[in-house]
Amino acid sequence: MWAYWVSVPSHWREIPARYRLEGGICKNCGHTMLPKEDVCPSCGSRDVVTKQLPRRGKVVNYSVVWNAPRGYEYYTPYVVALVRLEDGTMLLSQLTDIDPSQVTEGMDVEMVLRKVRVSGESGIIAYAYKFRPLIKSD
């Protein structure tokens, strides 16, 4: 019954945003967004162009999900977070590679590509961004 929800074309057309954080920037007001919209949600301008968003950011807020929808039960408990990227773009993502009890507001995170859900026997395995604690290289 949920086939429409993560059908192949519906996932495929979101791949630029989901695999590599390709978003948009409004040429009128500078607002950045994910995904790229046809109309700027901030000022209403239609002059929005594609922008590669940064892969690093900070956790602004989060919730630990214990009661999951179909296709996500396997990951329970998992963390959904509001993440502010380095250029100020806000998005919602799962956090990964971290115990839920270790998550803190303000923690630095970076994007990785991970499996997000599997939909049934006939469905596809959908990959997309998740964010993990930033591994300092110095």
Add this chain to the structure above:
Amino acid sequence: MVFIIGAGVLKVGDHWEKSLRNLVTEVALAALRDAGEVPVDYLVVSNSLSGVINGQENLGSYVASHLGIAGVPALKVEAANASGAAAVIVANSLIRSGEAQRVLVVGVEKMTDYTSLEDSNTAVSTLIDSEYEAFHGATLDSMHALVMREYMKRYRINREDFSHFPIIMHENAVDTPHAQYRFKIDLNTYMSSPLLAEPLSMMDVPGLADGAAALIISSREEGPNGNAKIVSFGQATDRISLYSRSSIVEMPSIRAALERALSKVSEFKPDFYSIEEYSSVLGYIAVEELGLARRGEAYKLFREGEARRDGPIPVNPEGGSKARGDPVGATAIYQLAEAYLQLAGRAQGWQVSGARRALVLSIGGLGSNSVVHLVEGV
């Protein structure tokens, strides 16, 4: 002028023996009886999730068929938990335009036809953004949890400060015959309730429920059992994704809907408030947006008991979504039916004494679609 001239409400809960069509038929017939068996010339169905849950759309003809009134023009209106309020706006407009004289508005949600809780979570997740929130595993509960955590941080309040809301809702529902949860809870019940999405627990939100409610709306004050006038309404939307809003502890759509409703009247002083609140924190934010408490201080209204049914500012005298129950697409029809029963002096056992005016706020999709109705007894 537009009047509510009759209403019907079914008990909210698990009606395993009744299907979608049984629920709508039963409640629509009850409302028609209540209004004196008047003929209707339009049917507006309010529902949110029948497509994903019951595999049934085209509810206008579906309901008309099962009611034996096929031929009458009919349609379905959807705006998440505010579907019912949006349906009443449509009915109201049909009457004001002269297109209809009497409209049957019936709200229904059959949520318990599930094999698992996961599937019901998926269905309810259709009320938030599917591609950039639900796809990432966000649920309606987890979105409310994000709001709750932000609210706690911003206003420096604790989890237990949210307990006052469900405690009063449950207290009110004890006296409401059609309520889902007619029992009291206390601070201990609240604090020991299982977490659904941290920091939000089971006691912060409604349970799954079936429900149906109906109204007969007319251009004339002709109800044999009492009438209420729809004085004014206002509606406003906000961005559907939480992450794209500038503040998640404010719901400007509520403010805008209120302003629009008030702009059409000279003065309106409600005797009670009906607020559709999916969670305790949304209940608090709604109270603040309506101007009943300062930001971050709504909990005091409930802690001090001012919001009790017999207090100076009664909120949800029937128990609200939390305890009366929240059958999504039907919830706002319950709100307006309850307001009608209150204003007609027919809310036996749960009556706000002397109630003449009601402010009914319906909130869809976490503040992404809000409707305010101002209703007055006649």
